[in-house]
Amino acid sequence: MTTTTPSTDTGIALTVRGLRKSYGDRAAVDGLDLVAEPGTVTGFLGPNGAGKSTTLRILTGLARADEGEALVGGVPYRELKDPARTIGVMLDARALHGGRTGLETLRLVARTVGMPATRADEVLALVGLDGAGSKRVGSYSYGMRQRLGIGVALVGDPSVLVLDEPANGLDPEGIRWMRRLLRSFADAGGTVLLSSHQLREVEATVDRLVVISHGRLVREGTLEELTAGEGTRVSALDPAALVTALDRHGIAHEDRGAGVLEVSLCPEDMGRLALREQLVLTSLGATAGGGLEEVFFHLTGGEEDAAEIAGISGPGGSALTGAAPSAPAGAPSAAMTTPSAASAAPSPAATR
Amino acid sequence: MRPDIDLRGALDTRAALILLPLSVLALAGFAALGGLIQPYAMEDGTSALDLTLAIMSLPLALIIPMLAVPIVAGEWSDSSIQNTFLQRPRRGAVLASKVLAATLVVLAVLAIAFGFAAAATWVGGDLLGEGATFFAEGNSLLGQLLALLGTLLFSLAAAMLLQSTVLGLVAAIGVPFVISTASSLAVVFGSDVLVDVLRSVDLMSAAVAVADGSAGAFELLPLLLLVLLPGLLGARRWSVREVG
Numbered sequence: 001m002t003t004t005t006p007s008t009d010t011g012i013a014l015t016v017r018g019l020r021k022s023y024g025d026r027a028a029v030d031g032l033d034l035v036a037e038p039g040t041v042t043g044f045l046g047p048n049g050a051g052k053s054t055t056l057r058i059l060t061g062l063a064r065a066d067e068g069e070a071l072v073g074g075v076p077y078r079e080l081k082d083p084a085r086t087i088g089v090m091l092d093a094r095a096l097h098g099g100r101t102g103l104e105t106l107r108l109v110a111r112t113v114g115m116p117a118t119r120a121d122e123v124l125a126l127v128g129l130d131g132a133g134s135k136r137v138g139s140y141s142y143g144m145r146q147r148l149g150i151g152v153a154l155v156g157d158p159s160v161l162v163l164d165e166p167a168n169g170l171d172p173e174g175i176r177w178m179r180r181l182l183r184s185f186a187d188a189g190g191t192v193l194l195s196s197h198q199l200r201e202v203e204a205t206v207d208r209l210v211v212i213s214h215g216r217l218v219r220e221g222t223l224e225e226l227t228a229g230e231g232t233r234v235s236a237l238d239p240a241a242l243v244t245a246l247d248r249h250g251i252a253h254e255d256r257g258a259g260v261l262e263v264s265l266c267p268e269d270m271g272r273l274a275l276r277e278q279l280v281l282t283s284l285g286a287t288a289g290g291g292l293e294e295v296f297f298h299l300t301g302g303e304e305d306a307a308e309i310a311g312i313s314g315p316g317g318s319a320l321t322g323a324a325p326s327a328p329a330g331a332p333s334a335a336m337t338t339p340s341a342a343s344a345a346p347s348p349a350a351t352r
Numbered sequence: 353m354r355p356d357i358d359l360r361g362a363l364d365t366r367a368a369l370i371l372l373p374l375s376v377l378a379l380a381g382f383a384a385l386g387g388l389i390q391p392y393a394m395e396d397g398t399s400a401l402d403l404t405l406a407i408m409s410l411p412l413a414l415i416i417p418m419l420a421v422p423i424v425a426g427e428w429s430d431s432s433i434q435n436t437f438l439q440r441p442r443r444g445a446v447l448a449s450k451v452l453a454a455t456l457v458v459l460a461v462l463a464i465a466f467g468f469a470a471a472a473t474w475v476g477g478d479l480l481g482e483g484a485t486f487f488a489e490g491n492s493l494l495g496q497l498l499a500l501l502g503t504l505l506f507s508l509a510a511a512m513l514l515q516s517t518v519l520g521l522v523a524a525i526g527v528p529f530v531i532s533t534a535s536s537l538a539v540v541f542g543s544d545v546l547v548d549v550l551r552s553v554d555l556m557s558a559a560v561a562v563a564d565g566s567a568g569a570f571e572l573l574p575l576l577l578l579v580l581l582p583g584l585l586g587a588r589r590w591s592v593r594e595v596g
Contacts, residue, residue, distance in 0.1 A: 053596065061441045062434060062595040078441040091596060095434040097427075099365035108364070112357050112439045136366060152435060 011038020011189050012086065012159045014059065018068035021054055021215075028054040030215035031068070036193040036208075038159075041186045043206035043223075044195040051215035052195045053091070056164055059193075060089050072160060084113040087160040088153030093145040093169070098138030102129050102148050105137060106155055113156040120155065127151040128177060142169030150178070160191040167201045179205050232267045233287050235260045237280040245277040262287060353445050358453035362423040371418060378411045379465045387472025391481025399477030402488040404469040405496050412465060412500055416458050417507040417524035423454035424511035425520045434595045447590045451508055458504050495563030502555035503528065505579045512586025515593065527578075532556060553577050 014036040021029040029051040036042040046052050057063040059070040061077035072080060072087050080086050096105060106120035124133045127147040132140065137148065146169050153161060161182070167175050182205055186192050196202050202209070209226050211219040219226060236242035239259045246253045246263060251273075253263040260283065263270060267286050274281050362368060386407035390399040424447075427433035440446050470486065477484025487493075503524075510523040531554050538546040551557055552573040561567040 057594065057596050060438055062437060064592070064594075080441070083441055084439045089438045091438075092431065092434060095431040095596075097361075097365060097430055097432045099367050104364050108357070108361055109435070109439065111360070112354065138366075156439075 012073035012191055013037050014042075014160060014162070014191060014193055015071045015074070016055065016059065016068070017071075019055060019058060019065050019070055020067040021051075021058060021063070021065050027215050029058070029065070032212060032215060032217055034210045034217060034220065036160075036191050036210075038191045039186055039189055040207040041182050041192040041194055041205055043202040043209045044193055044212070045197070045199075045202055045209055046212040047197065050212045052212065053164060054215075055212075056089075056091060056162060056193075056195055060087070060091065060162060062091075082113065082156075084109070084156035084158065086156075086158055087162060088156060088158040089162045090146075090149040090153040090166060091162075091164040093142065093149035096137050096145060096148060096152070099136060101134050101136055102140070102144075102151075103133035105148060106133075106151055109152050109155045115155055115157065119157075123151045123155050126154065128174070143171055143174055146170055147174065150181070159189075160193075161185060162193045162195075164195045165197070166194065167196065167198050175201060232263050232265055232270045233260055233283065233285055234263055234270050234274075234281060235283045236274070237282055241277070242274075242279055245273065245279060249273065353449040353452065354440065355449045355452040355456065357440075358423065358446075358450045359456065362426075362453060362457065367422065375411075375415045375419070375461060376464060378415065379408060379461070379468050382408045382411050383465070383468035383472040387469065387474075387476040388480060389476070390473075391476050394481075397482035398485055399473045399481050399483075400485040400488055401469060401473045402485075402492045402496065404473045404476075405466070405493065408465055408469055409496055409500065412462070413503055413528070414525060415461060416500065416503045417510075417521055419457050419461060420454040420504060420507040421511040421520035421524055422517050423457060424450045424508060425515050426517050428515040429517040431596075437595055443591050444587070447512065447587060451512070454508060454511075455504065462500060491563040491565070495560045498559035498563055499556045502559045502574075502579075505575075506555055509579045509582040509586065512590060513582040515586070515589065528556065555579075 014034075016032055016034045019029050019032040020027065032051065032055060034042075034044070034055075044052055044055070054063065055070070058065045059072070059077065061083075069076065072083075077083055077087070100108070103120060103124055106123055107117050110117055110120045121130075121133075124130050127150055129144060129147055129151065132144060137145065140148065146166060150163065150166060153163065163182075166178055170178060179201075182192050182194065186207070194202070194206060203223065206223060208222050209220065210217065211226070233256065234242070235258075239261075242261065243253070246261070251263055251265055253261045256262050265273065267284055270284060271281070273279075274284075363372070383404060386404035387399050390403060391397045394400075427436055436446060437443060473484050473486065506528065507520070507524040510527075511520040514520045514523060531550060535547065535550045535554055535557070538550055551570065555574045555578055558567065558571040558574045561571045
């Protein structure tokens with residue numbers, strides 16, 4: 001039976017600790033920490049040039065880190081005995097030989113990773129290319145190449161999937177197919193790390209998010225945590241006194257104009273603070289929860305320092321897990337140690 | 353090492369499906385040209401295997417790099433090396449496997465070429481002419497085989513070092529041509545220094561010298577400069593080069 005369920009019952013986590021990689025003077029990855037847990041789809045989000053692809057290439061042994069480590073189940077990729085049976089990777093769908101047919105591509109991979117040749121036919125059907133197996137990859141559309149690339153990743157029946165921009169080039173049906181694929185894979189205990197800059201796609205697919213900018217972790221948490229309300233909008237009869245009170249208590253705030261401040265407190269706490277400080281409030285209310293797009297641009301804004309962003313935007317500070325980008329190499333960030341609701345024990349692997 | 357994988361990977365592409373039959377056809381054509389026409393061109397009406405092989409060395413000088421370089425370096429050019437390293441992350445083993453696969457393919461083609469040459473020489477000499485000669489005087493046959501081996505080794509070294517099909521082919525085909533042309537010109541101009549410099553990088557001359565027993569330590573220089581040195585540098589680059 002065709003399957004996408006991970007091959008092992010024991011989950012394999014992906015761990016990146018204190019990763020640094022520079023090209024000349026430019027730091028592509030700068031002290032990055034992240035964990036992708038079994039049973040979850042972890043979105044790896046960041047603008048172009050943020051260091052996502054470099055991180056994934058180091059994680060999969062295609063590049064070497066200057067400092068830190070990237071581990072698959074506690075082991076560097078290059079030291080895995082049979083890597084494709086543990087971790088399926090699709091980084092670049094163009095990296096498939098155009099002169100080979102789709103079926104032959106998968107058969108060659110199956111032979112390489114020690115799977116029976118019939119696995120190639122299974123996977124070809126699984127990725128929806130059974131009608132195009134005899135065509136040469138060079139004649140495939142980009143979306144078909146994406147499917148084949150995902151198929152290559154799945155041939156070894158791995159426990160972990162690492163996919164870089166897998167939705168690129170896929171039509172709506174293909175995107176829905178991919179979502180289902182990743183969801184069922186994670187639900188069966190597999191680990192999925194999904195890099196993307198397509199926010200809508202990420203929003204619809206992932207359980208947890210790791211957002212990086214300039215090679216640094218700026219936010220990590222569940223999708224709900226990251227897109228939860230950003231705080232409270234408040235105005236007072238005496239705006240200056242309100243600002244003074246907030247500053248005295250070390251509460252982050254931003255001026256939204258017309259005397260309105262956005263503060264990093266829930267409305268109830270803001271009300272209590274106003275009572276304690278003898279402030280007359282003229283308006284008070286929770287801000288609408290920002291969508292992922294809003295959060296993303298907020299976090300990765302070019303001129304804003306990532307550390308500041310991580311520090312000020314968490315409501316209450318406990319739900320959101322901002323990590324200080326300047327954390328020393330090797331030191332796990334607070335974000336890393338925060339358990340995710342979605343990382344609960346997965347359901348047993350489905351039968352194949 | 354998985355040379356079986358690399359052999360299959362090298363032979364199941366469209367390029368291989370075109371190149372291999374064309375190569376065999378070219379070898380058959382040149383074998384016929386050498387073996388069948390010799391009796392009519394030679395005064396004694398015979399056909400000699402070493403002369404047939406000498407004629408076939410022309411297409412082989414192109415065919416050997418065209419087969420060996422893509423097998424070793426082709427995946428770097430089309431980026432499919434990424435998937436290879438993802439499935440087989442021990443890069444040294446991948447390189448050794450590809451070199452072995454390329455060597456096997458070229459040796460198979462050389463065996464076919466030798467078969468064609470022998471058949472054409474026999475047909476031309478014994479059936480059409482006054483007789484066939486399979487064992488030439490001297491060591492010209494050995495010299496030709498060593499020169500072909502040198503072509504293979506230099507092709508492998510160029511592919512390892514340059515890790516690009518196009519650059520590897522240009523180097524593997526162009527450098528011996530440039531060296532042999534420059535050597536001829538150096539002899540014409542009578543520059544001993546230039547002749548010695550070019551001898552130090554002339555694998556073909558070294559092969560002939562080894563075959564006729566006149567080789568000294570100097571004949572190791574081409575092997576060192578054109579095979580071992582680029583091979584070692586290529587192996588080093590192969591192990592550290594980033595992919596993607």
